[in-house]
Amino acid sequence: MKANDPCWCGSGKKFKRCHRNVGATVQQGVISPMRTVPDTIAKPTWADGGDVERWDEPRVKSPEILERMRRTGREAADLLAYLGTLCQPGATTEEIDIACHQGAIERNSYPSPLGYPGPVSPFPKSICSSVNEVICHGIPDDRPLVEGDIVNLDVTLFKEGVHGDTNATFLVGDVDEASRQLVQVTRDCLEKGIEAAKPGNQINAIGRAIQTYAEDRGYGVVRDFVGHGIGEQFHTDLQISHYFHPRLTDVIEPGMTFTIEPMITMGSWRAQMWNDGWTAVTTDLSRTAQFEHTLVINDDGAEILTTPSDTSIHPFWALTTVAG
Ligand code: MF3
Ligand code: CO
Ligand code: CO
Numbered sequence: 390m391k392a393n394d395p396c397w398c399g400s401g402k403k404f405k406r407c408h409r410n411v412g413a414t415v416q417q418g419v420i421s422p423m424r425t426v427p428d429t430i431a432k433p434t435w436a437d438g439g440d441v442e443r444w445d446e447p448r449v450k451s452p453e454i455l456e457r458m459r460r461t462g463r464e465a466a467d468l469l470a471y472l473g474t475l476c477q478p479g480a481t482t483e484e485i486d487i488a489c490h491q492g493a494i495e496r497n498s499y500p501s502p503l504g505y506p507g508p509v510s511p512f513p514k515s516i517c518s519s520v521n522e523v524i525c526h527g528i529p530d531d532r533p534l535v536e537g538d539i540v541n542l543d544v545t546l547f548k549e550g551v552h553g554d555t556n557a558t559f560l561v562g563d564v565d566e567a568s569r570q571l572v573q574v575t576r577d578c579l580e581k582g583i584e585a586a587k588p589g590n591q592i593n594a595i596g597r598a599i600q601t602y603a604e605d606r607g608y609g610v611v612r613d614f615v616g617h618g619i620g621e622q623f624h625t626d627l628q629i630s631h632y633f634h635p636r637l638t639d640v641i642e643p644g645m646t647f648t649i650e651p652m653i654t655m656g657s658w659r660a661q662m663w664n665d666g667w668t669a670v671t672t673d674l675s676r677t678a679q680f681e682h683t684l685v686i687n688d689d690g691a692e693i694l695t696t697p698s699d700t701s702i703h704p705f706w707a708l709t710t711v712a713g
Pocket of ligand 2 (some may be wrong): 554616617648650681
């Protein structure tokens with residue numbers, strides 16, 4: 390965004406007179422020691438210091454695996470819906486992480502992010518919590534949420550040998566109109582992406598639908614992070630770009646399972662990493678939101694595997710904190 394452009398926040402003022410000099414709202418905080426998961430719970434290979442194991446997993450899943458993925462996906466969605474109710478002023482992201490960790494264990498599940506290997510160090514927590522200008526992979530710490538924040542919670546559970554991966558952005562108390570619009574548009578981008586995920590379409594139709602919808606409304610689409618094939622592995626080789634990528638010509642087929650998880654920005658779509666090797670923020674510190682579902686492709690289109698069992702919760706989530 391250039392100095393004389395209208396500011397991304399919608400104030401009508403020039404960027405240089407508005408948000409250019411507004412600094413980060415999130416800093417590196419204090420991260421408590423890693424929590425443990427009892428040995429009665431089946432763990433992925435990276436738990437307790439192991440590596441990610443990769444193998445050639447069929448993209449098209451058997452009906453039996455899909456049944457397991459439906460159950461695990463629902464557990465992840467139910468946990469995320471509950472954690473959304475905790476996104477209130479004063480709650481720390483660490484408290485939300487503890488609730489995620491305990492919720493996973495109560496569901497006989499392993500919280501997939503815990504110990505996941507990264508470039509600097511393994512991910513030390515059970516949930517990713519990404520506040521305001523944090524695009525994704527924020528590490529829960531001692532920062533209390535403040536009124537007006539937006540916070541994305543990304544829950545992945547491993548149960549019955551398969552992963553279910555879902556995230557949503559929640560509003561903390563009263564949130565300004567521009568940020569609410571951002572969250573709404575991001576939710577709609579996920580819906581557009583899911584509509585494009587039909588058998589016979591190329592994978593790139595998903596990113597094309599998302600990019601068109603976001604850019605027509607003046608928002609940016611993050612390019613550095615993608616959706617992914619999922620199943621017995623957390624991330625397979627299948628990549629789902631959220632912008633139009635002409636080379637992604639593989640055809641979408643019934644039985645495929647993958648995530649769509651667009652990250653949408655008010656300003657620049659460019660990402661910058663903190664030196665923790667995990668936290669990604671927008672380069673201009675503009676706010677950013679994300680929503681994610683795990684999907685299976687059926688003959689007539691995508692089925693959401695991460696739908697909460699409470700049918701009163703809209704599959705693309707409420708704009709306010711989910712009712713408790
Ligand atoms: N859940 C994230 C995704 O949507 C991945 C988090 S990996 C972690 O793919 F290590 F940061 F937890
Ligand atoms: Co994902
Ligand atoms: Co996720």
